Amino acid sequence: MAQLNDSGHANQHVSSSDHHDHPDMEEMRTFGFWIYLMTDVIIFGTLFAAYIVLQGNRNGGPGPEELFQMGGIIASTFILLTSSYTSGLAVLAMHKGNRQALMGWLGVTALLGATFIVLEVNEFIHLVHEGATISTSAFLSAFFTLVGTHGLHVSIGLVWMIALIIQLAKHGITPVTKRKVNVISLFWHFLDVVWIFVFTIVYLMGVR
Amino acid sequence: MWENVKSFASEFFVTGDPLIYGADISIVLTIIGIVFGLTYFKKWGWLWREWLTTVDHKKIGIMYILSAFLMLFRGGVDALLMRAQLAMPELNLLAPDHYNQIFTTHGVIMILFMAMPFMFGLFNVVVPLQIGARDVAYPFLNALSFWLFFFGAMLFNLSFVIGGSPDSGWLAYPPYSERMFNPGVGQDFYIWGIQISGIGSLMTGINFIVTILKMRAPGMKLMKMPMFPWSVLSSCIAIIFSFPILTATLALLFLDRYLGAHFFTLDGGGNPMMYINLIWMWGHPEVYIIVLPAFGIYSEIVSTFAKKKLFGYKSMVYAMMIISILSFLVWAHHFFTMGSGADVNAFFALTTMLIAIPTGVKVFNWLFTMFRGKITFETPMLWTLGFIVCFLVGGMTGVLLSVAPADFQFHNSYFLVAHFHNTIIGGVVFGYFAGLYYWWPKLFGFKLNERIGKWAFWFWNIGFYACFMPQYVLGLMGMTRRLVTYGWDKGWWEMNLVSTIGAGLMGIAFLFQVWQIVYSVKHLQKDETGDPWNGRTLEWSIPSPAPYYNFATLPQVSSQDEWWEEKQRREREPLSLAPPKLEPIHMPKNSGIPFVMSMFWFAAGFGFVFDWLWLTISGLVGVAVCMLVHSFNYDTDYYIPVEDIKRTEAAIRG
Numbered sequence: 001m002a003q004l005n006d007s008g009h010a011n012q013h014v015s016s017s018d019h020h021d022h023p024d025m026e027e028m029r030t031f032g033f034w035i036y037l038m039t040d041v042i043i044f045g046t047l048f049a050a051y052i053v054l055q056g057n058r059n060g061g062p063g064p065e066e067l068f069q070m071g072g073i074i075a076s077t078f079i080l081l082t083s084s085y086t087s088g089l090a091v092l093a094m095h096k097g098n099r100q101a102l103m104g105w106l107g108v109t110a111l112l113g114a115t116f117i118v119l120e121v122n123e124f125i126h127l128v129h130e131g132a133t134i135s136t137s138a139f140l141s142a143f144f145t146l147v148g149t150h151g152l153h154v155s156i157g158l159v160w161m162i163a164l165i166i167q168l169a170k171h172g173i174t175p176v177t178k179r180k181v182n183v184i185s186l187f188w189h190f191l192d193v194v195w196i197f198v199f200t201i202v203y204l205m206g207v208r
Numbered sequence: 209m210w211e212n213v214k215s216f217a218s219e220f221f222v223t224g225d226p227l228i229y230g231a232d233i234s235i236v237l238t239i240i241g242i243v244f245g246l247t248y249f250k251k252w253g254w255l256w257r258e259w260l261t262t263v264d265h266k267k268i269g270i271m272y273i274l275s276a277f278l279m280l281f282r283g284g285v286d287a288l289l290m291r292a293q294l295a296m297p298e299l300n301l302l303a304p305d306h307y308n309q310i311f312t313t314h315g316v317i318m319i320l321f322m323a324m325p326f327m328f329g330l331f332n333v334v335v336p337l338q339i340g341a342r343d344v345a346y347p348f349l350n351a352l353s354f355w356l357f358f359f360g361a362m363l364f365n366l367s368f369v370i371g372g373s374p375d376s377g378w379l380a381y382p383p384y385s386e387r388m389f390n391p392g393v394g395q396d397f398y399i400w401g402i403q404i405s406g407i408g409s410l411m412t413g414i415n416f417i418v419t420i421l422k423m424r425a426p427g428m429k430l431m432k433m434p435m436f437p438w439s440v441l442s443s444c445i446a447i448i449f450s451f452p453i454l455t456a457t458l459a460l461l462f463l464d465r466y467l468g469a470h471f472f473t474l475d476g477g478g479n480p481m482m483y484i485n486l487i488w489m490w491g492h493p494e495v496y497i498i499v500l501p502a503f504g505i506y507s508e509i510v511s512t513f514a515k516k517k518l519f520g521y522k523s524m525v526y527a528m529m530i531i532s533i534l535s536f537l538v539w540a541h542h543f544f545t546m547g548s549g550a551d552v553n554a555f556f557a558l559t560t561m562l563i564a565i566p567t568g569v570k571v572f573n574w575l576f577t578m579f580r581g582k583i584t585f586e587t588p589m590l591w592t593l594g595f596i597v598c599f600l601v602g603g604m605t606g607v608l609l610s611v612a613p614a615d616f617q618f619h620n621s622y623f624l625v626a627h628f629h630n631t632i633i634g635g636v637v638f639g640y641f642a643g644l645y646y647w648w649p650k651l652f653g654f655k656l657n658e659r660i661g662k663w664a665f666w667f668w669n670i671g672f673y674a675c676f677m678p679q680y681v682l683g684l685m686g687m688t689r690r691l692v693t694y695g696w697d698k699g700w701w702e703m704n705l706v707s708t709i710g711a712g713l714m715g716i717a718f719l720f721q722v723w724q725i726v727y728s729v730k731h732l733q734k735d736e737t738g739d740p741w742n743g744r745t746l747e748w749s750i751p752s753p754a755p756y757y758n759f760a761t762l763p764q765v766s767s768q769d770e771w772w773e774e775k776q777r778r779e780r781e782p783l784s785l786a787p788p789k790l791e792p793i794h795m796p797k798n799s800g801i802p803f804v805m806s807m808f809w810f811a812a813g814f815g816f817v818f819d820w821l822w823l824t825i826s827g828l829v830g831v832a833v834c835m836l837v838h839s840f841n842y843d844t845d846y847y848i849p850v851e852d853i854k855r856t857e858a859a860i861r862g
Contacts, residue, residue: 057477
């Protein structure tokens with residue numbers, strides 16, 4: 001609570017709806033982010049559609065059964081799911097007004113996310129060494145694009161999360177930083193949901 | 209060394225065509241002129257403070273419309289060149305490869321860099337004023353959208369003099385748009401020009417949905433909102449669902465070209481028809497995205513100039529929403545000839561025909577609004593009437609095209625070319641002109657000259673029918689689209705000549721419009737009322753041009769045509785003279801980040817086009833840094849003190 005009282009007022013006059021003649025800016029920004037997420041759903045939807053159409057077109061190259069090493073994939077799946085859980089803990093800490101715990105859980109989330117990315121990069125390097133590149137076949141083009149786009153989202157989320165931890169250290173829990181934490185946690189859960197579809201459609205159904 | 213420079217330059221710059229040397233010279237002269245003018249009149253600071261960094265929706269709107277007019281000029285010159293080439297059989301004005309480039313850039317520029325910014329310009333200048341808001345929901349993002357559009361358009365247009373233009377049609381169908389058949393950089397300019405401006409369009413869609421849903425004046429229930437914001441809402445809903453498909457599809461084409469992926473290639477298991485499906489899943493909603501706001505404009509104008517409440521308000525709202533949804537269910541009618549079978553074609557033929565129903569509802573609503581109204585025929589109303597006739601013809605030929613078996617004959621013929629120009633010029637362009645003439649006084653504080661405007665209107669209309677009606681016939685006679693020339697033996701030349709003359713008339717009409725603006729500025733007659741058309745909606749309740757905070761006090765809305773009702777109320781009982789209580793107004797601060805960040809996008813795009821990795825990486829790093837700088841900036845808004853509001857109001861209200 002102390003943090004909230006200390007630094008919360010610095011931005012209070014700008015962001016909360018104490019003037020009734022303009023709408024609550026932070027609520028509006030969160031709403032806009034929901035709409036942005038819907039557009040991102042469509043981007044992933046398009047990439048999933050392309051993957052489903054092209055997954056059988058192996059061009060004489062390797063298929064999912066030969067390429068995917070499920071051990072690593074399952075490990076990285078659990079890492080990402082856990083990071084979603086810790087980002088939820090961060091939001092809970094924020095609502096309790098505990099800045100240290102909030103920053104700590106965000107840090108754990110970012111670490112888990114970074115581990116996920118390292119594992120994914122390793123998987124891609126392994127595939128390329130096996131001779132399975134983006135230009136090998138339509139199946140692999142669609143695979144690398146879909147999984148890589150998800151990885152790109154996670155990487156951008158990481159940079160964003162680190163920037164947010166620094167801002168929390170500077171400003172504390174204010175209406176503005178509160179909204180930012182809420183928004184990135186939405187983003188993080190969203191990427192988790194997308195990954196569940198990737199895991200199911202690309203990996204599980206691929207090695208079936 | 210010198211040899212290296214020479215060989216680089218000969219590939220980098222487009223050479224060999226006198227037309228292009230002419231363009232080079234005029235571009236260089238224009239840039240020198242602008243730089244000299246700004247320096248001589250010491251206007252650099254003014255340009256930066258008032259325009260490049262502005263987050264004011266009205267100024268952003270003006271910049272959008274200005275860019276759209278420039279692009280209309282370029283796209284129009286492309287059109288005239290094509291019509292000149294086709295005026296007579298066996299002409300050699302344009303070489304075939306040059307002709308391909310010109311029809312490609314004509315299509316891309318007219319839809320994406322003329323219609324879209326014109327539309328966004330009207331969104332920006334009108335929507336906040338009509339719903340009684342002080343700005344859009346995200347003013348910073350709004351400025352970013354504009355600059356992304358601007359630099360995307362610049363990147364695309366640059367291909368004319370650097371590297372070479374794209375030449376695979378406005379939708380760049382593979383396999384021809386793939387590296388195997390199209391190794392030049394033109395196609396990459398296409399991808400990145402559209403991609404960068406497309407991100408801007410997507411953000412504008414989000415911005416206006418939130419603006420309309422969250423920022424309406426107190427008391428303005430959705431069903432009391434004017435019709436134009438409704439049309440914007442329906443259009444933006446289509447934007448947020450369709451533009452991500454475009455982004456993803458162009459990204460896939462880019463991966464094919466840049467990294468050798470096999471999404472749409474003929475080899476490696478790629479599937480070109482998938483591209484054609486995906487691009488039309490965006491492309492068909494796109495044409496409704498641009499026409500729906502035009503429908504909103506006509507609705508406002510018809511009720512203003514008939515001095516009647518809009519007939520069938522609710523049915524109008526439902527019709528627009530239904531069109532917005534149905535637009536996603538018709539994409540395959542662009543390629544009935546794909547061979548997807550009778551069942552699929554029957555489905556898409558039926559959904560296409562269904563769209564005629566809500567569209568018909570709207571036409572009847574406009575007609576019934578005019579019925580027994582006291583109609584006056586100022587230019588906005590003239591364009592609206594011209595639209596109803598023109599769009600009716602275009603709509604009916606659209607229903608003809610939707611009949612799948614018959615479409616096997618119409619497909620890719622001049623019948624189709626005539627149809628979509630009929631709907632896009634007759635629907636979209638006429639609508640935006642009507643809107644521009646209607647809201648011009650609100651933007652600048654004076655009306656455009658009516659007499660010259662009427663000349664422009666008649667030249668446009670007569671030119672339009674002379675140009676496109678013969679094309680229906682030519683299509684039925686077997687002339688296919690994108691044809692560079694034809695023989696004397698075909699019997700097509702009379703119709704083509706008439707068509708070219710019509711195109712020339714429309715070119716003259718455009719000159720009339722430019723003259724109209726110049727003349728009206730020179731013989732400026734200031735509109736002191738702020739309400740020159742006896743309008744019905746909130747934008748006419750404030751002075752023109754609107755002060756930067758729009759409304760000194762936010763209006764309380766109680767009915768659909770609030771300003772009209774308010775005027776009636778004031779007539780019954782004169783306004784009590786107690787001045788409204790002013791409060792400090794919350795406003796966003798200007799920011800240079802949108803402009804700088806879009807320049808970095810431009811650099812990154814240029815790097816991708818020429819495969820210069822150093823430029824791409826520096827561009828993308830610049831974009832990321834801009835985003836972080838913005839994220840770390842907590843000083844983004846301010847309050848206008850009451851004293852300042854009082855002073856401004858006193859100055860503009862006299």
